[in-house]
Amino acid sequence: MKLKIKVLMMLAIVLFCSKAQANILISEVLYDAEGIDTDEEWIELYNDGLTSFNLSGYELNASSGGYYVFSSIVEAKKCIVVHWNTEGTDTPIDVYTGLTGFSNMGNTSGWVALFDSSEHKSSTIVGYLEYGNSGQTWESAADSAGIWTAGDYVNGVEGGHSLEYLGSGNLSSAWRDQSVPTPGDYIPESTTLVLLGSGLLPLLIIRKNKK
Numbered sequence: 067m068k069l070k071i072k073v074l075m076m077l078a079i080v081l082f083c084s085k086a087q088a089n090i091l092i093s094e095v096l097y098d099a100e101g102i103d104t105d106e107e108w109i110e111l112y113n114d115g116l117t118s119f120n121l122s123g124y125e126l127n128a129s130s131g132g133y134y135v136f137s138s139i140v141e142a143k144k145c146i147v148v149h150w151n152t153e154g155t156d157t158p159i160d161v162y163t164g165l166t167g168f169s170n171m172g173n174t175s176g177w178v179a180l181f182d183s184s185e186h187k188s189s190t191i192v193g194y195l196e197y198g199n200s201g202q203t204w205e206s207a208a209d210s211a212g213i214w215t216a217g218d219y220v221n222g223v224e225g226g227h228s229l230e231y232l233g234s235g236n237l238s239s240a241w242r243d244q245s246v247p248t249p250g251d252y253i254p255e256s257t258t259l260v261l262l263g264s265g266l267l268p269l270l271i272i273r274k275n276k277k
């Protein structure tokens with residue numbers, strides 16, 4: 067019983083800490099649409115915080131394309147989808163980079179980088195993903211910032227699939243191949259994965275076995 071209370075308290079601390087650090091996440095990326103990619107690629111960001119998040123001045127870069135400059139506010143626990151290298155009418159939840167200076171994301175390898183400034187360096191990079199191969203642009207900045215590990219990368223996925231963030235951690239294992247992409251919706255993995263990621267679940271199992 068005491069152990070149960072301890073575990074619950076630890077879980078509460080983990081959940082509280084993850085909320086306290088909550089911010090804007092790169093939550094899903096579709097870089098290779100089924101068939102022709104043009105007009106079909108997108109990057110989803112998720113506001114994991116408890117209050118709305120002002121993205122104004124943040125800049126998003128992907129696979130040799132230009133930098134998309136945000137002027138959006140994302141509501142708490144909501145997504146914004148950036149439609150890459152395509153035109154459209156912006157709404158609070160869907161924005162379009164336009165075509166000037168942008169190109170489609172790489173299908174065999176590439177990266178997505180989010181900066182909180184118009185200056186692009188290790189002290190301003192706040193989100194990063196590289197797929198298909200390591201050594202992509204901004205890898206070393208992301209490594210210095212502690213949000214990625216140099217040499218690590220997420221395996222590429224087949225056309226029509228997306229890469230989806232599982233909700234915690236900065237390793238490639240924090241991403242999964244999503245065969246049913248969900249632009250605009252994000253449900254982080256269950257508490258079980260939070261426990262696994264935090265190392266609490268193995269601890270609990272060890273303690274139980276010791277009993």
Ligand SMILES: [Ca+2]
Pocket residue numbers: 098099100101102103225226
């Ligand atoms: Ca394609």
Ligand SMILES: [Ca+2]
Pocket residue numbers: 097098099103107170171172173
């Ligand atoms: Ca592509």
Ligand SMILES: [Ca+2]
Pocket residue numbers: 093094110247248249250251252
């Ligand atoms: Ca999604």
